[in-house]
Amino acid sequence: MEPIRVSVLCTREEYLRFCARASFSLPQTAAGAVLLTLGGCGAAFGAISETAVVLLWMLGAALLLWEPLLLPFYRKGEAARRYDESRRLQEAVRLTFTEDSVTVDSRATRGTLPLSLVTQTVRTNEMLSLTFGRELTLLLPLRSLDDTQLAAITAALAK
Amino acid sequence: MLAPKAFVQTIDENAYVRARLQAAAHTGALRFRVPVAVLSAALLIGAGLCVYQHMNSGGYLLTAIGEVAVAAILLLIWFWLLPQRERARASADFAVYDRLMNGGETAFSADEFTVTTPLLTREDSYANIRVCLETADSFLSVSDDGVLYIWQKSAFGDEAQTTVFLRDVFARKYRRCGRF
Numbered sequence: 001m002e003p004i005r006v007s008v009l010c011t012r013e014e015y016l017r018f019c020a021r022a023s024f025s026l027p028q029t030a031a032g033a034v035l036l037t038l039g040g041c042g043a044a045f046g047a048i049s050e051t052a053v054v055l056l057w058m059l060g061a062a063l064l065l066w067e068p069l070l071l072p073f074y075r076k077g078e079a080a081r082r083y084d085e086s087r088r089l090q091e092a093v094r095l096t097f098t099e100d101s102v103t104v105d106s107r108a109t110r111g112t113l114p115l116s117l118v119t120q121t122v123r124t125n126e127m128l129s130l131t132f133g134r135e136l137t138l139l140l141p142l143r144s145l146d147d148t149q150l151a152a153i154t155a156a157l158a159k
Numbered sequence: 160m161l162a163p164k165a166f167v168q169t170i171d172e173n174a175y176v177r178a179r180l181q182a183a184a185h186t187g188a189l190r191f192r193v194p195v196a197v198l199s200a201a202l203l204i205g206a207g208l209c210v211y212q213h214m215n216s217g218g219y220l221l222t223a224i225g226e227v228a229v230a231a232i233l234l235l236i237w238f239w240l241l242p243q244r245e246r247a248r249a250s251a252d253f254a255v256y257d258r259l260m261n262g263g264e265t266a267f268s269a270d271e272f273t274v275t276t277p278l279l280t281r282e283d284s285y286a287n288i289r290v291c292l293e294t295a296d297s298f299l300s301v302s303d304d305g306v307l308y309i310w311q312k313s314a315f316g317d318e319a320q321t322t323v324f325l326r327d328v329f330a331r332k333y334r335r336c337g338r339f
């Protein structure tokens with residue numbers, strides 16, 4: 001694989017969209033569904049008071065809707081604050097990908113990191129994020145890569 | 160105040176996991192534990208009062224058992240499950256920390272610090288540190304982008320001078336200090 005050199009700078013809008021992407025949590029959704037069902041059963045059989053039914057439904061609906069609908073708004077606000085405060089997010093980073101490593105060169109961080117140390121990869125329509133534990137997160141807007149480069153990086157990450 | 164000497168440190172997994180839990184309790188996923196537990200208790204009491212009529216008509220035991228069960232589940236989630244999840248994440252991340260940061264040299268200067276390891280060099284300004292927590296044996300700093308710096312007091316070349324320097328930087332100059 002030929003080294004792929006890119007200079008990336010994530011814009012504020014891209015960062016906000018990436019952080020506010022919708023997510024899904026199975027345990028939370030299941031808990032919400034159970035509470036809604038319990039409320040429904042309580043209402044159908046008259047086993048619990050109307051107030052308790054309403055409380056169960058409200059709690060169930062909150063659990064169901066929190067992650068896909070409400071959390072993105074919270075995350076967006078938090079991401080906006082973080083982006084505005086963090087100079088590091090607003091600086092361009094030069095990245096050089098090889099078959100098994102990525103070289104990072106920015107004002108604050110320099111080094112060559114093995115791709116085997118990537119603990120989390122997230123890909124959305126416009127962003128690829130590589131996380132190295134709690135130590136470093138690289139955000140790579142896909143607009144800065146062509147299809148061949150993206151395929152090569154994805155293949156290197158999959159190894 | 161003169162900047163202290165650079166120092167080299169190696170952190171073991173236990174110290175790393177402990178630091179992650181302490182940082183999470185202050186700035187991360189565990190910081191809402193107590194407020195949420197209090198709010199949940201208030202909601203449960205409210206729910207209990209709402210079904211008071213039902214309790215009077217003979218459903219007391221059912222209501223009491225239900226409330227105790229919900230309270231137990233919430234306590235389990237907030238005080239056992241979430242810390243366990245954070246602990247598991249920290250253990251998994253330690254391998255990366257060990258390769259990237261362990262054995263590195265940290266050098267403090269007046270307004271920024273540099274961490275140099277065989278794989279990585281990081282320069283950070285104290286102004287980028289969201290909070291610095293002092294524990295009995297270390298300083299934990301969380302930067303704006305979530306990076307956790309652990310500085311063990313036992314690794315400092317001159318423990319007293321470095322401790323005073325960091326307290327001065329974070330408590331007096333930047334007012335971003337916490338204490339356990």
